[in-house]
Amino acid sequence: MRALGLVIALSLASCGHAPEHRAVESAVLVANTTRLAIETSEAAAKALYRQEQRAVLADTMAQGGNMEDAKRAVTVVRSTWKPVWDALAAARQAHEGLRSAIEAYEAGRGAVADVIVAAGKLRAAEDSAAEALRTVRGPD
Amino acid sequence: MPALLSFLRFLADEAPALIPAIRDLVHSWCDKTGVDKAELLPALEGSIRDDVAKIDADIDAEIAREFPKPTR
Numbered sequence: 696m697r698a699l700g701l702v703i704a705l706s707l708a709s710c711g712h713a714p715e716h717r718a719v720e721s722a723v724l725v726a727n728t729t730r731l732a733i734e735t736s737e738a739a740a741k742a743l744y745r746q747e748q749r750a751v752l753a754d755t756m757a758q759g760g761n762m763e764d765a766k767r768a769v770t771v772v773r774s775t776w777k778p779v780w781d782a783l784a785a786a787r788q789a790h791e792g793l794r795s796a797i798e799a800y801e802a803g804r805g806a807v808a809d810v811i812v813a814a815g816k817l818r819a820a821e822d823s824a825a826e827a828l829r830t831v832r833g834p835d
Numbered sequence: 836m837p838a839l840l841s842f843l844r845f846l847a848d849e850a851p852a853l854i855p856a857i858r859d860l861v862h863s864w865c866d867k868t869g870v871d872k873a874e875l876l877p878a879l880e881g882s883i884r885d886d887v888a889k890i891d892a893d894i895d896a897e898i899a900r901e902f903p904k905p906t907r
Binding site: 755756760763764766 | 903
């Protein structure tokens with residue numbers, strides 16, 4: 696959570712390029728809101744993942760299963776959840792990418808176009824993570 | 836240094852089971868070279884896959900504790 700926890704703040708008040716200013720401000724908003732969304736999704740996913748493994752262990756125990764049966768049961772749960780962890784890791788990486796692009800822009804080392812592209816990648820990564828989570832959890 | 840940080844993050848994400856060994860390696864390498872550990876070690880922390888590996892390890896321990904070994 697270290698990288699995601701960084702609060703991105705820009706000092707663009709003196710910037711004379713209004714469209715660029717708005718684009719970067721919008722990207723900062725995307726970075727901050729998706730950070731919260733990703734953190735919330737991660738926390739919920741981890742709790743549910745543990746709970747699902749415990750539930751299959753309880754079923755296996757109730758059916759008189761042994762250690763091998765228990766391992767098989769949790770392997771199924773772990774395979775089901777793998778796309779969620781991949782998607783959430785990708786979302787974290789996309790967040791880090793946007794953060795770097797904004798910092799580079801602020802330092803005069805990057806272009807606003809890079810910030811816009813990175814913001815788009817983050818939105819897409821967040822959507823993919825939400826979809827992966829919906830697939831595992833099923834419809835609400 | 837950014838390339839090394841990216842590589843450490845890659846390892847942390849793709850091979851969370853290796854994190855303790857890599858952490859030891861970073862410590863000894865930093866001691867030898869004088870590179871600041873504080874710059875490198877955070878790259879090995881907080882990975883989602885690391886968190887998942889911890890959950891799996893807890894569950895594996897529970898299985899070992901609660902379930903009988905199969906009889907042949």
